[in-house]
Amino acid sequence: MDTSFPSDGPERQEPPAQLPRLARDTTPENPWPLSKLSYALHGWVQKAPDAWVEGQVIEVSHRARVSFVTLRDLQEEVSVSVTMFKKDMARLEHPLERGSRVIVNLKADFYVKTGRLSMLGRDIRPVGLGDLLERLERLRRALADEGLFDPSHKKPLPVLPHRVGLITGRNSDAEKDVVRNATNRWPGVEFEIREVPVQGSGSARAVIGALEELDRMDQVDVIVIARGGGAFEDLLSFSEESVLRAVFAAQTPVVSAIGHENDQPLLDHVADFRASTPTDAGKRIVPDVQDERLRIAQARSALDRAVSGMLEREQHGLATVRSRPALAQPDGMILVREEDLDRWRSRAWSAASSLTLRAQDSVSQMRARVRALSPQQTLDRGYAVLQTADGSVLTDADDAAPGQSLSVRLARGELGVDVTSSSARQPGEH
Known part of the structure; x- marks a missing residue:
């Protein structure tokens, strides 16, 4: 880094030629005169551009020709004293008051004689309610487009939280309302309370720190951010973008309980649940x-x-x-x-018996028919059968020769006879 400083100041006697040209070349044996460093710093500061900044007035002191205004950053613990000339202060419609939000055009100045760095205010403009509302509306639309208000991202509240994280002001009515109403409804509920500034400079950062601390605690089931009612400007900390993004990033469900029913900071839109008042929050977080x-x-x-x-x-x-x-x-x-x-x-027995009887009758009939056709039956009626010696049945008288021996078979027994004569007479002929 070049530590040289341009030489810019009133006419003065030139330093000896043997003095170092650059600050980095100085040594204990060959130092710069203090005036050279002061004029160099003055020239360097004069080249710095002016800037419009926003802050909160925490102190105002008027003198004959100038006013000294102490500004504090809206988020950080940073403050600066600003010197305002009477003509610039005269353009304000209303005198500055402590707590006012203003926009100032600042120009850094280094006073050579005392070596003091100061801020000169060239123009100052109060931030009116309309300006704040316009800023909040732009922020609201931007965060809505990013999805921070989307109901799908909201986490449900636990049915019965064992420990409730509470972020609120020191010894505030909001703290008492939340604790009293929650305890009346569920005596066993426990609280992890973080008391922080809830308005003014540094409140947003304090709320974020408490929120991140409670969010890291596993035993905390739900976090309530509570504040009582107040002026519109008093509630601006709960519409800061850094606070809203911290609430959106929290893993623990967050309940917004800011102000009264009509107060609606942007925190109400990002929180997982909006309670109209701290009293309402105490009733909603526990059964x-x-x-x-x-x-x-x-x-x-x-x-x-x-x-x-x-x-x-x-x-x-x-x-x-x-x-x-x-x-x-x-x-x-x-x-x-x-x-x-x-x-x-x-x-079955009857059927079998009937079949047997019918079969027996059929067999008897068949036996009778067979017997009727039997040669024995014919012999029994008195007929006889003539057989030759070779057993052939003789049916024609012409086949028998006289003197031929024949066998006569009767119904019972046989007779041996000899043929004595033969005749061709038919039965029934005389």
Whole structure:
């Protein structure tokens, strides 16, 4: 880094030629005169451009020709004293008051004689309500376009938080309202309280620090950011972009409880739940123990009725099943089947007997027919069969020669005869 400074100042006697030209070339043996360094710093500061800055007035002191205004940064613990000339202050419609937000055109100045760096204010403009509202509206639209207000990103509140993180002002009514109403509804709830400035310079940074600390605690189930009512300017810390982004990034559900019903800082849109007042927040973060006891009693009663009804239905069904004949007289089914078996046995026996009798009759008839056709039957009626010696049956008288021996077969026994004569006479002829 070049540590040289341009030489810019009133006419003065030139330093000896042997003096170092640059600040970095100075040594204990060859130092600069103090005036050379002061004039060099003055020239360097004079080249710095002016800048418009915004801050909050924390102190105003008027002199004859100038006024000294102390400004503080809206976010950080940074303050600066500004020298304003009377003609610039005269353009203000209303005198400056402590706590006012202003925009000032600042120009840095280094006073050579005392070596003091100061800020000269060339123009000062109060930030009116309209300007603040316009800024908030632009911020609201920008964050909405990014999705920070999207309901899909909002985390549900726990049904019964064991420990509640509370960010609020020191010994504030908001703290008392949240703790008292939550404890009245659920006596067992515990609080992790962080007391921070809730308005003015540095409040946004303090709220963010407390939020990040509580968000890292595993035992904290929900975080409430609470503040009582106040002027519009008093609630601006809860519309700061840094606060809104910290709430959106938190892993723990966040409840916004700022001001009264009509107060709606941008925190209400980013938080996971908006309570209209700190009192409302105390009622919303925990259930009512009396209501829960009533619900438990109602649930137990409904469960008793359901179980009793089920038992009665099952008992009635069991009695109905037991009253059925199959269970009331289990041997009845066997008796019915036994009767059926006897009936079927009787019918089978009758059918078999009938078939046997008919078969016997048929056999007898067939036997009679066979017997009627039997040669023995013919012999029994007095007929005889003549057979030759070789066993051939003789049917024609011409086949027998006189003196031929024949065998006569009778119904019982045989006779041996000799042919004495033959005749061609037919039966029935004389």
